[in-house]
Amino acid sequence: MGLLAQGSPLSWEETKRHADHVRRHGILQFLHIYHAVKDRHKDVLKWGDEVEYMLVSFDHENKKVQLVLSGEEVLETLQEKGERSNPNHPTLWRPEYGSYMIEGTPGQPYGGTMSEFNTVEDNMRKRRKEATSLLEENQALCTITSFPRLGCPGFTLPEYKPNPVEGGASKSLFFPDEAINKHPRFSTLTRNIRHRRGEKVVINVPIFKDKNTPSPFIEAFPEDEEAARASKPDHIYLDAMGFGMGNCCLQVTFQACSISEARYLYDQLATICPIVMALSAASPFYRGHVSDIDCRWGVISASVDDRTREERGLEPLKNNSYRISKSRYDSIDSYLSKCGEKYNDIDLTIDKEIYEQLRREGIDHLLAQHVAHLFIRDPLTLFEEKIHLDDANESDHFENIQSTNWQTMRFKPPPPNSDIGWRVEFRPMEVQLTDFENSAYVVFVVLLTRVILSYKLDFLIPLSKVDENMKVAQKRDAVLRGLFYFRKDICKGGNAVVDSCGKAQSSPELAQEEYTLMSIDTIINGKEGVFPGLIPILNSYLENMEVDVDTRCSILNYLKLIKKRASGELMTVARWMREFVANHPDYKQDSLITDEMNYSLMMKCNQIATELCECPELLGSSFRKVKYSGNKTDSSSN
Structure with a gap:
């Protein structure tokens, strides 16, 4: 969740008075870091995942499930028993936005050897078991993206x-x-976003129109004029940061060997973000309603949209400096590598003074405009004790702005005076029900970075097309019904790629159009004469690597899950949840999810996660059955 400073938080009016100070010193801090480590190279690959969890409680008698507001207490105990007692503890725990949430990561980053892929799922299992052991009876640790009610x-x-x-x-x-x-x-973030914006955040999620859903679907808010104005017909109205930041996700961070490699990976992975988001779709329900979207991205984007009416283009600029086209939680707005420059076709709003300052300090155009774009935003939180800092040795002001630009990819300079290198963070994935699924998505993305670098692959397309892909990816059943702009020839400069059979071939001349619309099945699994497919490319890479049998088996199982989700042979979590609700005996085909329906769904999710039952339509036969211990819920009570 970004920078977690301790101290006395300032109100929005107080924070606003210091906004220029934070920006000015944030840039100085960035420059100190950049000049200190710009030539650093030969850092080894290190990477790690972040999994967010919800704490839930099952009331078997009343057939009800609730979110347990004990995250802080559970977190304190986990940290006390873990990293505070043993710096080499295998798991680390951090707070998240909801008091019913916690975040778990591996205690140490994974390294660059192939065998590391075989430890990811085991570490996720340790996390789940460790946290579950602290819960009360009939409570559970769930990896669900959005709690339906x-x-x-x-x-x-x-x-x-x-x-x-x-x-x-x-x-x-x-x-x-x-x-x-x-x-x-x-x-403070919640309050200051609302105060800066000048009104509550507004989130309107399209309702799924079932047989008995009222048409138009209209909710009345007679006692709240703001809600009455903001809510739309045929939409589920949400009005708080918690509806976005109170959801869970799955993220991966990589350390690159140099700044240039980090910039290259940032760009290449940005084009993959919408594809993997649609593949991991897991959030079809909001505030007790069935929605017409499968992913949380637009919801969370609107939940932290602090832009004023002027910045959103609804009023003439008077008190603000810029029109800003997106929320501060959205897709990236510019590529960072030289090869991406010609595809930067989105109008980029930048702070011109900051841009010129960075250029005078020797920062190239692409990186300067990236930072100058981030810094059009105000700091949203500031602590009294953290106003005056040592710019040569601290980076809190830079991170204040950087960490509240929540984009699909994040380019991360090293912290001051550390042995950490240049990193990129891959942020669009929805969390899955099981450790097996979460491991599969993480391994797929990390393996893809290895292949991108080894084969010098090029996925770049105009950034405006990536934005269009982001919109498509959130739609219901996008993984099967959506078409996505994707590059036809992903080979750079005649390097070998692989055909749909997994054999190497040399790259033909680029067609007149470098990209075309493809299904996710084509992008992931390939289609003869159209595109080789990412899975065949990964398989080809694996064939050329020395991998022990156990690790190879694990990787192939993970890739099989991704392959079958892409083809439709297996359901996404979102589709599986929709089917579960549609077939529930209490469902009235009216787009409403009752307490009892929610209870049944969450019970089933927990049983699948803790391996008390199988779910072949979601997991297929590739799911490795390893007996899980530590479940706190009594399924016999159901």
């Missing part, structure tokens, strides 16, 4: 009512402030 009455344990009057952090009609993590960063 988030924002419905009584969705938390203990139960709290929202506080829509002045004084609350979010003023939400649905999401109580008690569900926000108690660390001051989170409530």
Whole structure:
């Protein structure tokens, strides 16, 4: 969740007064880092994943499931028993936005050997078991992207009512402030986004129109004029940061060997983001309704959109400096590598003074405009004790802006005076139900980076087309029904690529059009005469690597899952959830999810995650059955 400073948080008005100071010194901090490590190279590959979890409680008697607001207490115990007692503990735990959430990562980064791929799932299992051991009876640790009844009455344990009057952090009609993590960063972010914007955040999610769904679907808010104005017909109305940042995701961070390699990976992976997001789709339900989207991305983007009416182009510029086309949580706006420059076809709003300052300091055009674009944003949180810093040895002001630009990819300079190298973070994936699935997506992405670098692959297309792909990727069943712009010839400069049979071939001349619309099945699995497919390329790479039998078997199992999700042979989590609800005996084909339906769904999700039942339509036969221990819920009570 970014920078977690301790101290006395400032109000928005106080933070605003220091905004130029933070930006000015943030740039100085970046320059100190850049000049110190710009020539650093030969860093080895290190990487790690981040998995976010929800704590849930099952009331078997009343057939109800709630989010447990004990994340801070669980986290404190996990850290005390883990990293504080043993610096080499295999897992690390961090807070997340919801007080029902925690985040787990491996204790040490993974290295560059192929055998590391065979340890990912085991580490995720350790995390799940470790956290579950601290829960009470009938509680569980779930890796679900979006809790289906988030924002419905009584969705938390203990139960709290929202506080829509002045004084609350979010003023939400649905999401109580008690569900926000108690660390001051989170409530301050919530309050300051609302104050900067000048109104509550507005999220309208299209409703899925089932047989008995009212048409038009309209919710009435007679006692709240702001909600009445903001809500749209045929949409589910949400009004708080918690509806976005209170969801869970799966992320991967890589250390590159140099700044140029990090920039190259940043660009190449940016084009993959929409594809993997659609493949990992896992969030079809919002505030007790069935929606017409499968991914959380647009919801979370709107949930932290702090742009004023002027910045959104709804009023003439008077008090603000820029029109800003996107929320600060969105897809990237410019490529960073030289090979990506010609594909930068999105109008980029930058702070011209910062850009010129960076250019005078020897920063090239592409990196200077990237940073100058990030720094059009204001800091959203600031702590009194962190205003005046040592710019040569601290980076909090830079990270203040950097960490609240939540984009599909994040380019991460090394922290000051550390042995950490230049990194990139891959951020669009939805978290999956099982450790097996989460491992599969992580291994797929990490392996793809190895292949990109080894084969010098080129996935670049105009960035405006990547933006279009992001919109398509969130739609219902995009993995099967969506068409995505993708580069036809991914070979750079005549290097060998592989055909759909996995054999090397030399690259033909680029066609007049470098990219075309493809299905995800074609992109992932290949289609003769159209595109070789990412899985065949990965398989070809594996054939040329020395890999022990056990690791190879694990990797092939993971790739099989990705392959079958792409072809439709296996369902995405989103599609599986839709089918489960559609077939529930209580479902009235009215797009509503009751407490009992939610209970049944979450019970099933937990049983699948803890391997108490099989789910071949979701996992197929590739799911390795290893007995899980530590489940706290009593399935016999169901």
